[in-house]
Amino acid sequence: MRRLTIVGVGLIGGSFALSLKAAGLVREVVGVGRSQANLDTALELGILDQATTSLAQGVEGSELVLLSTPVGQMGDLFRQLRDLLPPGAVLTDGGSTKSDVAALARAHLGERLADFVPGHPIAGAEFSGASAARADLYRHKQVVLTPLPESSPVAVARVRQLWQACGALVPEMSPAQHDRIFAAVSHLPHLLSFALVEELARRPDGEVFFQYAASGFRDFTRIASSHPEMWRDISLANREALLQELEAYQAQLLRLRQMLLEHDAAGLEAVFATSRQARNAWLDKKKQALQPLPDAASSNRIAGNEVPDGKS
Numbered sequence: 001m002r003r004l005t006i007v008g009v010g011l012i013g014g015s016f017a018l019s020l021k022a023a024g025l026v027r028e029v030v031g032v033g034r035s036q037a038n039l040d041t042a043l044e045l046g047i048l049d050q051a052t053t054s055l056a057q058g059v060e061g062s063e064l065v066l067l068s069t070p071v072g073q074m075g076d077l078f079r080q081l082r083d084l085l086p087p088g089a090v091l092t093d094g095g096s097t098k099s100d101v102a103a104l105a106r107a108h109l110g111e112r113l114a115d116f117v118p119g120h121p122i123a124g125a126e127f128s129g130a131s132a133a134r135a136d137l138y139r140h141k142q143v144v145l146t147p148l149p150e151s152s153p154v155a156v157a158r159v160r161q162l163w164q165a166c167g168a169l170v171p172e173m174s175p176a177q178h179d180r181i182f183a184a185v186s187h188l189p190h191l192l193s194f195a196l197v198e199e200l201a202r203r204p205d206g207e208v209f210f211q212y213a214a215s216g217f218r219d220f221t222r223i224a225s226s227h228p229e230m231w232r233d234i235s236l237a238n239r240e241a242l243l244q245e246l247e248a249y250q251a252q253l254l255r256l257r258q259m260l261l262e263h264d265a266a267g268l269e270a271v272f273a274t275s276r277q278a279r280n281a282w283l284d285k286k287k288q289a290l291q292p293l294p295d296a297a298s299s300n301r302i303a304g305n306e307v308p309d310g311k312s
């Protein structure tokens with residue numbers, strides 16, 4: 001591809017650019033940002049070849065545009081891109097929520113809706129900005145596409161091919177199913193982690209607790225170091241599903257509370273045992289999915305999926 005544009009050059013967009021550059025699939029990457037300092041970092045790190053704060057300049061002559069800003073920015077970007085997206089260009093995004101993004105695209109993109117393919121890389125970290133970007137972030141990770149009925153099959157195939165070239169597996173599902181799943185396995189855990197740390201930080205004697213907090217606390221709260229703006233936008237965008245998951249979790253906490261009140265040792269142990277078994281089974285399955293196939297000639301093939309070698 002001659003020119004790729006990344007709107008929002010942070011962990012997700014920067015890693016996509018680095019990965020496609022490493023695969024030799026893109027000649028020039030243009031970054032559009034709102035902070036010059038972050039764009040300068042991206043230029044220094046070789047993520048970008050050109051940088052601008054103007055969306056109009058940034059998408060000029062581009063063949064593919066990735067929106068990798070917080071999801072709260074996307075409505076405004078779609079509104080502008082309806083007229084700015086070059087003819088023939090494909091538009092995609094990496095936002096963590098999909099029903100809101102699909103609705104915003106439908107509301108603002110007009111005839112260019114067919115060129116839009118919503119996506120979500122299930123890979124990330126608590127770090128943000130261009131300096132957090134890594135060429136291998138998507139290797140052996142999943143990238144969920146939630147194509148719209150209006151999305152052109154050619155655009156979907158193109159986006160799928162590029163994520164596969166980054167080393168990712170690319171399942172598809174509906175935006176609603178996506179949001180239900182990720183409310184439970186991503187959005188709720190972040191809410192809980194932020195909540196615990198903030199509650200301790202607000203205590204007048206909070207310092208004492210932090211002083212003695214160790215690896216259990218560190219593991220549970222790693223994601224509370226994530227970007228507040230990004231998580232504000234995700235929480236509000238997926239509010240309905242998140243509220244449902246929060247209710248289910250509250251019911252579970254009440255159940256545990258009752259067991260504690262009743263000194264119900266067997267009940268507590270049964271919950272912990274089921275949880276441990278489920279988590280270990282999940283980890284084993286993940287490990288197995290990453291085993292190379294017996295006849296795999298290269299590490300680019302992994303069980304159940306073909307991952308191309310980056311040449312198109």
Ligand SMILES: NC(=O)c1ccc[n+]([C@@H]2O[C@H](COP(=O)([O-])OP(=O)(O)OC[C@H]3O[C@@H](n4cnc5c(N)ncnc54)[C@H](O)[C@@H]3O)[C@@H](O)[C@H]2O)c1
Nearest residue numbers: 008010011012033034068069070071095096124125128129
């Ligand atoms: N961090 C993760 O683990 C993760 C994983 C999967 C998906 N996502 C999603 O990917 C997107 C980006 O996340 P990230 O972790 O790369 O964030 P990030 O903070 O590292 O990068 C986002 C960048 O977008 C820029 N930006 C914000 N508004 C802009 C605008 N209007 N125009 C141009 N640039 C703008 C910010 O200044 C920042 O540099 C979010 O939608 C997030 O929900 C994040």
Ligand SMILES: O=C(O)C(=O)C[C@]1(C(=O)O)C=C[C@@H](O)C=C1
Nearest residue numbers: 096121122123124125126186223
């Ligand atoms: O590893 C992390 O720090 C992440 O938060 C990554 C994580 C997740 O919850 O798994 C966060 C948000 C995304 O949309 C996808 C992935």
